[in-house]
Amino acid sequence: NEIKIFSPATVANVACGFDVLGFCLDNVGDDMVIRKVDKKGIKITHIEGFDLPYEAEKNVAGVSALAMYDAINVDFGFEIEIYKNIKPGSGIGSSAASAVGSVFGMNELLGRPFNKTELTQFAIKGEALASKCEHADNLAPAMFGGFTLVKGIKPLQILEIPSPEDLYATIIHPQIEIKTSESRAVLPQDVSLSDAITQWSNVGSLIHALHTSDYDLIKDSLHDVIIEPHRSKLIPHYNEVKQIMLEAGALGACISGSGPSIFSLCKGEEIANNVAQALKKAYSLITDIEFDIHVSKI
Numbered sequence: 001n002e003i004k005i006f007s008p009a010t011v012a013n014v015a016c017g018f019d020v021l022g023f024c025l026d027n028v029g030d031d032m033v034i035r036k037v038d039k040k041g042i043k044i045t046h047i048e049g050f051d052l053p054y055e056a057e058k059n060v061a062g063v064s065a066l067a068m069y070d071a072i073n074v075d076f077g078f079e080i081e082i083y084k085n086i087k088p089g090s091g092i093g094s095s096a097a098s099a100v101g102s103v104f105g106m107n108e109l110l111g112r113p114f115n116k117t118e119l120t121q122f123a124i125k126g127e128a129l130a131s132k133c134e135h136a137d138n139l140a141p142a143m144f145g146g147f148t149l150v151k152g153i154k155p156l157q158i159l160e161i162p163s164p165e166d167l168y169a170t171i172i173h174p175q176i177e178i179k180t181s182e183s184r185a186v187l188p189q190d191v192s193l194s195d196a197i198t199q200w201s202n203v204g205s206l207i208h209a210l211h212t213s214d215y216d217l218i219k220d221s222l223h224d225v226i227i228e229p230h231r232s233k234l235i236p237h238y239n240e241v242k243q244i245m246l247e248a249g250a251l252g253a254c255i256s257g258s259g260p261s262i263f264s265l266c267k268g269e270e271i272a273n274n275v276a277q278a279l280k281k282a283y284s285l286i287t288d289i290e291f292d293i294h295v296s297k298i
């Protein structure tokens with residue numbers, strides 16, 4: 001009647017794939033306990049780690065749970081405990097982890113009546129509470145694992161993309177908060193045709209490179225000419241951090257989701273660790289901002 005789950009952090013956009021591409025981290029995330037109880041409804045009974053609302057209607061995990069609860073007809077309810085490790089506003093899918101965790105856990109306790117795409121559909125409601133718009137590029141990798149491409153939202157269509165064997169991510173998370181809604185507000189509504197051509201060529205080639213484990217092509221494809229020029233201004237020392245990552249051997253680096261986290265992709269664990277070491281040494285020389293570094297296999 002109770003399940004404990006790990007709900008992973010995720011990197012959305014992956015440079016060229018704004019709002020559609022994402023991947024899952026294997027060792028950073030929240031823990032949640034979901035419990036079936038006699039009393040009907042959804043109740044959040046415990047939150048640890050960050051100060052978040054207990055009212056289900058105001059909590060991302062609660063809103064997605066309510067969306068799913070409204071779709072089932074049962075004479076019992078669910079309690080949710082949230083042990084949050086991913087800081088809200090960090091750019092590694094904090095709200096998505098909460099939104100996915102509650103519905104995933106409930107579905108397990110119900111005997112899996114819903115598939116993962118249907119669960120993601122409920123989770124979109126929770127994500128929208130946090131980012132003020134419906135997008136699934138963090139939700140999909142949190143739900144499916146690995147790399148995902150959100151082919152469309154209406155109807156929701158999620159494609160699982162293979163990850164090359166030796167692909168690792170190194171992520172730096174400066175301890176400042178950037179709200180997704182704010183970093184979406186700085187984006188232009190229109191893009192030039194030549195930028196659009198560059199961007200979709202990179203998305204296409206990145207997907208091909210992931211399928212064929214072509215690391216050189218991954219390196220060539222990890223560029224963002226549309227979003228990064230606007231958002232990088234919100235992240236202190238962005239260009240320096242990116243440079244450190246590239247010089248330490250990363251295939252490419254860009255803003256993780258809506259920032260402030262910055263991710264790099266690396267071929268092999270050794271290079272990923274080298275990038276982490278280089279960041280540890282250099283970042284505190286550039287700034288006083290506190291930071292975390294994560295190395296994860298994808």
Ligand code: HSE
Nearest residue numbers: 012019137180257258
């Ligand atoms: N694709 C979204 C954005 C992800 O960049 O705004 C938010 O984490």
